[in-house]
Amino acid sequence: MVMMAIKNRLSSLECIGEKLKQDRKFVKKAIKLAKRVVNPLQYFKDFQDDEEICKMAVKCKGSSYESVSDRLKNDETIIQDALSSAGSSIQHVPHHLINRELVLLALKSAPFCFQFIPPEYKNDNELILITAKNNPYILKQLPNLLNERSFVLELVKLNGVCIQFLSEELKNDREIAIEATKEKFNSGFRFLSDEFRKERELALMAVKSDFYNLKHVSNELQQDKEFVRICIKSKTDLTSYMANDTYDSIRINDREFLFEIIEKFYNYSEYKLYLSSGKEIVERFLKVDPNCFQCFDLLHNERSIVMELIPHSIDILKLSSVELRNDREIIRKAICFHDGALEFASNVLQNEREIVLEAIYYNSTNYKYASEELRNDREILEYVLVRNGNLIAYASETLRNDKNLVMLALKNSTQNISKYIGYKLKRDREVVLECAKRYPCLDVISLDFRFDREIVSQVIQKYGEEFKFACESIRNDKNLELIALTNGLSLKYIKSQQDRELVMYSVKYSGENLQYVNEEFKNDEDITLIAMETSNGNALEFASERFKSDKDLIRKYIKTNEHVLKYVSQNLLSGRKFIKEMLSINGLALQFLPNRMRRDREIVLHAIKSNGDALPFALGGLTKDCELRTIAFSNGLKFKARFGFDDLNKELILDIVKTNPKMLNIILAMKKEFRNDPDIIQSAVKIDLEYLDYCATYGKLKTDRNFILQLETNEFNLMKIPYKFRSDREIVLKSLKSYGKSIMYISSDELKKEISQDRNILLESIQSCDGFIFLFASNELQQDETFIEECISKNGMVLRFLSEKYRNNISLLMKAVENNENSLKFASNNLLTNKELILHAVKHFPNSLKYASYELRDDKDIVMEAIRIDPKSIKHASIELQQTLQ
Structure with a gap:
């Protein structure tokens, strides 16, 4: 508790009792933890003459030097450590010990400590330059040094702000003014004379180095449109620094120039300022970046704008007015383009059967956004569960107690839905058994079934950790214990931890189980070696000291697992020869060595010769060593x-x-x-x-x-390239080939219309972005059956944008499943039971098996064909067939 308080509160050290203040071990920990305390040593007076503790305190907090004893204030190591982290400590260093090297060290650490250095060093030009780079205000104390031109020139090169302290004569020196203006992060342009701030060349230089300087150019230049044009071409975010009258003049009078700003300027906080510039300007903004719609509150009720922008982002619908979210046409369009769009429809439309059916045709997850009344519609739920059994979670309690629907959901679910099964069905053995074949459910089903050996056995076939929920009598069954251990149960939940066979089984499947065995088994070579093998060496953490000192064992695993070095015995870690050998095998093990070794150049060298990526784990400034960096680069850093x-x-x-x-x-x-x-x-x-x-x-x-x-x-996304190229036909066509959604970002209405009517361009682009470009085809083409067939032949995902008539057309589906494994997702429920179609689909894409009806996922011919091409597709077969085939 005390340590936690020390770590988090500044005042905690003041409240420590005298007994703890005299406890050496406690004091060392407290000093390390008290990072927020400026000088923790001041609270431990009994240790202010203790060399070890004082050195540690000063390393942690240089300002602790103030509280060390007079004897230790003379210690050179302590002085250097103090000044390295707290330059202001130089004021407490005995005057006779201060030399130029210590002053330099202090100033590099804290330029503001210049006031504390002895007077004889305050005229040292090199020290002044080092200090002035980060603290130009020290020059106020040194007016006599600011008359030497060459020295002043060096000063302003390091920090342009220094020019403010110069005499008028030197401020008017053009070379000095130029150097002060060039400085990127500390430009002195604002301190130049009025004459210099009127000069176009100097002003441009200033704005290019730091756009904040536009505020400080003369009024004449701020109102010079040509000058502002040049500035905007070099920087994008300048409008907030223009003179107000120039800014207003551009917004009101100079349309083309304003368009130029818009195309380069992306700062949402400024968008609202353009509302007064008229609708034309706002629309230009929206074309450049539709996301700025969020900044124009007045447009959230503009139907035509919302209709045009809906394809860009679901956020457009989110931000639209309540009135527009009750607009059937807008919602239907949103449903086409965005999964889950029904969530943002009005309550009225969420209760409209036609809209909800259309939404779930596009994406079954829209079911969860339907009204409570429609979620209680058995026909709708049945349609949805064929595609996504997980959605039973959103059905009413009545339907979740419908046995047929729940069994359908279980067969088509990919997530554990056991907790969503209705209360009555959690007591139905057939339902519970079906659930047990698939998911960990012992903690949610009726307690009676925890005594049922078959149900428990089914669950632990996949989820061994569920065994802990079984009843006492079941948990004493050794055969079931072995099954559970094989499938992930931790040994800590097994009562027979003294049984060698069980222990061998447990470490065979998880080396981490070694931590739960007794010392006898930890010293058993067979058990430990198996645990090491299954954990890639990590089980060494729990092994006996005998194995932690086994060099051959460590060599075997450190090659692929540098973490092994964390667990070796301290005796081995103290041997440099052993450490070098381990680092030669795997340099990344450097990170697990004691800090003193990570500061050792020779040790680090061995590590980076093995693996250059070990260099970041070196300490003591070795990461900046040029020779080590070169070696690390050549070894893959x-x-x-x-x-x-x-x-x-x-x-x-x-x-x-x-x-x-x-x-x-x-x-x-x-x-x-x-x-x-x-x-x-x-x-x-x-x-x-x-x-x-x-x-x-x-x-x-x-x-x-x-x-x-x-x-x-x-993905050549048209939105990610400059606006001026979004009407370039050649660039647009290049973009559409790899990213069909780019059609939304074409800036030319004429070009967009031309493309929407060009059959060849659309067919060439249809393969990208799930056939998204089909939605932008002209009405004539969208109703052309030949065009539709050609589109599906190239990208079966076009099915998602078509009516039930096409989704039930087997010849179209046959073509669709040949080019996209997800095409089957949009087939009608009838066709998902068609063996010929499913067999044809898995021959092209074995994983399309996941969309077939459960009966066909239980068909051995279809499943065997799928796993012949891709053995991993067996995961989509029925549970019964998986168990049979495996």
């Missing part, structure tokens, strides 16, 4: 950027981006020379087109049409 950017070249960057494309933004921020390298951008874009945004910030590639056309990516 990933995420190299975390160790710095100095030695990154194009080859290394490509390697990093392939492993972790999110690093691209960080790398390009530091390595300017690669900001427009097409190979590097392309390598990230291949993984996901969203990484194209990274070159938008730093380079020109995003606006290069040829580069966009040459991009190779899995």
